[in-house]
Amino acid sequence: MPVLIKPESFDPASLQKAHEASMSAGDFGATASFTGTMRNFNEGDDVTGMMLEHYPGMTEKELEAVISDARSKWDIQDALIVHRVGDISPGEPIVLTVVWSAHRAAAFDACRFLMEALKSRAPFWKKETLKDGSHRWVEKNTPGYS
Template sequence: MNDFPFVRIQQEDFDLTEEINTIRAGHKDIGAVVSFTGTVRDINEGDDISVLELEHYPGMTEKALEKIRLEAHERWPLQSSLIIHRIGQMMPCDQIVLVAVTSRHREAAFEAAHFIMDYLKTNAPFWKKETFPNGETRWVDARVSDKEAEQRWLQ
């Protein structure tokens, strides 16, 4: 279990059941497993999206995600956690991100998962580019609502 990568940046899809089973393995004291799986939307800001492409800075991205994962462990009593974020080209309905958290109690798991996702939406060093059906593209910035959600964790 010590060699398991708790933060992964990858192009290939992931199997939710397999990933949850892996972080639960060996923990008989888990009372809650909370996971969030984000998927690529087919519409953003009223525009049809045919492809979403994510880029990142290798090394920097993994360190940033590991930092927030460890901060969640400092804030809440967690048994385990996992962040998987995909990069490359993805189509609508493809899985893009998995945040999974285990704890003795549900509240800690819910809060930690929410905290990690809010961080990912605002501070993780990913660059997103949307492609429209006509071939035009645009880069995507963090939403105002994501920045507002992040503020609750700074208090």
Template sequence: MVVIQTERFDAAALIGQLQARSTGQAGAFVHFLGTVRDYGPDAQSRSLFLEHYPGMCEREIQALCDRAMQRWDILDTLVVHRVGELPLGDPIVFVGVASAHRGEAFRACEYIIDTLKTKAPFWKRETLADGRAFWVRQQEADAQKTAQWETPRETP
């Protein structure tokens, strides 16, 4: 399940939702929670604005989840990603994975968040406390991490 929304989400409720959908089958639940953080040591962030390509974004993230389900023995996935103006400290993204075993759940969750960062059509604009704003460029390290997942190896 993939949801793109402007509203703040409750990570504990999302974990509960994933657990309820996998009751009796899953022995492991792994989740990742990403939040708005400061841009860097020299400038404090005020907010992060996220835009997305509606429809295409959800399809791409669902395709990543489907690939994870084919690659690892997992039972379910849940991804919630926010868009719009998000203040410092607010949650941005939740990725949850249910599996019978923790190793599969950890690898699948890491794969989904790593590839989501480079494959899903999101654009981020950072606004600093002094009012300066700029579009955030994709990090080379993120692209390298995604490329490692695309090799035949089990983990990067």
């Protein structure tokens, strides 16, 4: 499965390795991965926790479409997207994207594409808990390409 929604904490390296075990050794020469983890600060405030909501069904469909788009743009061997939902603590991984390809250019570029595309297309919403115990919805993502 190239798309995983995880309600519990996950270890990016283990999931990458597990997926790689299903592939034939030597079929790829480049692996690019990105892991996004939860910060303990945002917009100048201390953040102590976060809840990630998603739209079951649509979220998976959009993530699969993002991978399909990457496959049509670059010559890649395989791809993996893992995304947390539920209650998250600072330092925990939120998202993992991995791309395997024959050469580095496709791996780097497609991995970046997966992240930027999922941030604008896959329905997830973050609700932060601040140090004073109050909650707030994150209203927009930070720009990826500057």
